[in-house]
Structures are given as structure tokens and as C-alpha cells.
Amino acid sequence: MRYEFLSVGSGDAGKMQELTEINSAVRVRRVRAADISHVIALDTRVTKIAKAEYWNDIFRRYGKQRNSERFFLVAEGRAEGAGPGFLGFIIGEVRAWEFGSSPCGWVFALSVEPKARLHGIGSALLEAISAEFRKAGVGKMRTMVARDGRLPLLFFRSEGMIAGPYIQLEKDLD
Amino acid sequence: MRLQVSTRLAIFAVLELAAREGSQLSVAEIGEKYGVSSHHLAKVMHVLGRAGLVRSVRGAGGGYQFAGNARRMTLLDVAQLFEDLNSVEQGAADATREEQTLSDVLGEIDDIARATLGSITIATMRKLVDRRAAAGSRNAEAGSSRRKGAPLRPVR
Numbered sequence: 001m002r003y004e005f006l007s008v009g010s011g012d013a014g015k016m017q018e019l020t021e022i023n024s025a026v027r028v029r030r031v032r033a034a035d036i037s038h039v040i041a042l043d044t045r046v047t048k049i050a051k052a053e054y055w056n057d058i059f060r061r062y063g064k065q066r067n068s069e070r071f072f073l074v075a076e077g078r079a080e081g082a083g084p085g086f087l088g089f090i091i092g093e094v095r096a097w098e099f100g101s102s103p104c105g106w107v108f109a110l111s112v113e114p115k116a117r118l119h120g121i122g123s124a125l126l127e128a129i130s131a132e133f134r135k136a137g138v139g140k141m142r143t144m145v146a147r148d149g150r151l152p153l154l155f156f157r158s159e160g161m162i163a164g165p166y167i168q169l170e171k172d173l174d
Numbered sequence: 175m176r177l178q179v180s181t182r183l184a185i186f187a188v189l190e191l192a193a194r195e196g197s198q199l200s201v202a203e204i205g206e207k208y209g210v211s212s213h214h215l216a217k218v219m220h221v222l223g224r225a226g227l228v229r230s231v232r233g234a235g236g237g238y239q240f241a242g243n244a245r246r247m248t249l250l251d252v253a254q255l256f257e258d259l260n261s262v263e264q265g266a267a268d269a270t271r272e273e274q275t276l277s278d279v280l281g282e283i284d285d286i287a288r289a290t291l292g293s294i295t296i297a298t299m300r301k302l303v304d305r306r307a308a309a310g311s312r313n314a315e316a317g318s319s320r321r322k323g324a325p326l327r328p329v330r
Contacts, residue, residue: 154245
């Protein structure tokens with residue numbers, strides 16, 4: 001796949017670059033305010049937990065601020081290909097020195113419309129955010145998946161991700 | 175983690191067959207590549223066939239075909255046919271606290287092993303094998319260039 005960057009609009013909006021995938025039925029770009037209702041609806045359908053406040057807050061923090069290190073991207077279909085409209089989203093950011101780690105890209109949310117799965121949309125989103133991470137100067141990407149999260153585990157593994165050098169620990173707080 | 179010989183053979187056989195979806199390989203052909211007897215491999219293939227991961231093709235030129243979805247079948251699906259991958263049993267009621275606590279720790283290890291095997295599909299394994307082969311070719315080319323007089327990079 002090939003991506004190109006397009007400047008859109010003018011003023012502040014013009015500074016935000018829009019990521020566009022070409023030669024394919026899927027286009028990946030930065031999130032817009034109008035996308036948030038689709039994000040909320042998709043997440044509610046997939047997780048069965050409605051959390052509009054959370055997603056509005058995420059949009060404020062990841063869709064509008066520090067765009068050189070925070071990436072909230074959405075995939076949309078072209079009419080002749082995967083179908084028009086909103087198909088999924090991915091969110092990540094560059095984090096530095098947490099857990100003693102040098103700067104790396106963290107993906108903390110990824111979701112694709114269930115009906116549009118197995119058509120390369122997750123791969124397009126991951127590839128797009130990888131390109132953004134590389135542009136931000138980091139050479140490593142991380143995520144965290146529930147051990148019993150079969151589909152996301154299969155997906156990230158198929159994308160070449162392997163177990164990292166950290167072990168996640170937790171404790172019940174009595 | 176160590177896998178039994180049968181488990182390893184089963185994984186290799188499934189990978190070979192998945193790489194040639196639609197066509198078949200004989201037990202002898204697979205056995206030759208991995209240096210194992212057809213007798214041993216036939217038993218492994220029988221287990222895979224009974225589980226529906228491969229199907230046998232009878233007649234001249236017969237053998238086995240891959241019978242699953244390479245993007246959904248995982249190493250765990252294959253391995254658990256030959257290995258007991260269940261968590262260690264909870265310490266018995268009369269076990270000491272030390273025995274029960276050790277069971278908890280070993281259970282963590284088992285859970286991670288199962289999650290790892292369950293996260294790698296046959297298609298992902300094939301991709302990793304191909305990537306390794308490509309890296310091997312690049313290294314061989316680099317070695318060949320070095321033999322032609324290119325300087326070696328310092329080893330860190």
C-alpha cells in the first residue's frame with residue numbers, strides 16, 4: 001500500500017496533514033469532529049459498553065492536540081470498493097521513558113466495523129499509524145492485548161508484532 | 175518450553191500442506207524434508223486427519239491436503255492434539271500452601287504459553303518462515319559481497 005499526505009483547509013486546519021491511502025478501496029485520514037458519533041457507535045456495538053464521554057475526551061486530547069505525536073486516524077471506504085463511509089479507527093501516541101523505555105509508539109485503540117473485517121482495513125490503519133510513528137522519529141511500536149482476546153491477538157501477530165520485553169503485572173486493591 | 179517430537183512434526187506437516195493449499199503431499203515427501211520415518215509421521219498425520227486439520231487423498235499421487243483456514247487455525251489447535259496444555263491442576267485440598275502457591279506460579283507460565291501458541295495462525299507462521307528465508311537470502315548475498323571484497327561491518 002502507498003500513502004500520501006495532503007494538506008487540507010486553511011489556517012490551523014491547514015496545518016493538520018491528512019493521510020490518504022491511494023490505489024485502494026480504503027482511505028485513512030485524521031479524525032474529524034463529525035467522526036466521533038461513528039466512533040462511539042462502533043465501540044458501543046463491539047464492546048457493548050456505551051462511553052460517549054470517554055470518546056469525546058479522547059477526541060479533545062488525541063484529535064486536536066499535539067498532532068505531531070498523537071494520532072487518531074479513521075478509515076473510510078470509497079463507494080466502489082469496501083463500501084462508503086466510516087469503517088474503523090486507530091489511536092496511538094509517542095510515549096517516552098515510561099517504564100524506562102526509550103520513545104516508542106503505543107497503539108491503544110483499534111476497531112473495525114465487524115461487517116468490513118478481513119478486508120485489510122485494520123492493516124491499513126496500522127500501516128498508517130506506523131508511518132506516523134516513523135515520521136515522529138520512533139522505531140518501535142507497542143500495544144497490549146488481553147490474553148483471551150483471540151481476534152486482536154491473531155491480527156497483531158499477523159502484522160508481525162511479537163512479545164515485547166515487558167511483563168504486565170497487576171494486583172487487586174483490597 | 176519444549177514440544178514433543180510428534181507436536182513439532184505435526185506443526186511442520188501442517189505448514190507444508192498449508193503452503194500448497196489445493197494440492198497434496200505424501201507422508202514420504204514431508205518425512206524426507208524433516209528427516210523422519212514415514213511410519214512415525216503417518217501416526218501424526220492420522221491424528222491430524224481425525225481432528226479435521228488435514229484430509230487424506232486416496233489413489234495414485236495421493237497423500238494429504240490442508241483442510242482448514244490458515245488465517246484462523248493456530249499452533250495451539252495443532253499442539254493441543256499431542257500435548258497436555260492445560261494449566262497445572264490446582265493444588266489438592268490437602269496440599270501444602272507451598273505446593274498450592276507453586277501451582278499458581280506454574281499456572282501463570284502455562285497461561286502465557288497457551289496464549290502465545292493460540293495467537294500464531296498457520297498463515298502467520300508461514301509469513302514468519304518466508305521472512306526468515308528472505309533474511310537468509312539477504313545475508314547470503316551480503317556474505318557473497320563480502321567475499322568479493324566488501325568491508326565487514328563492525329560487530330557491536
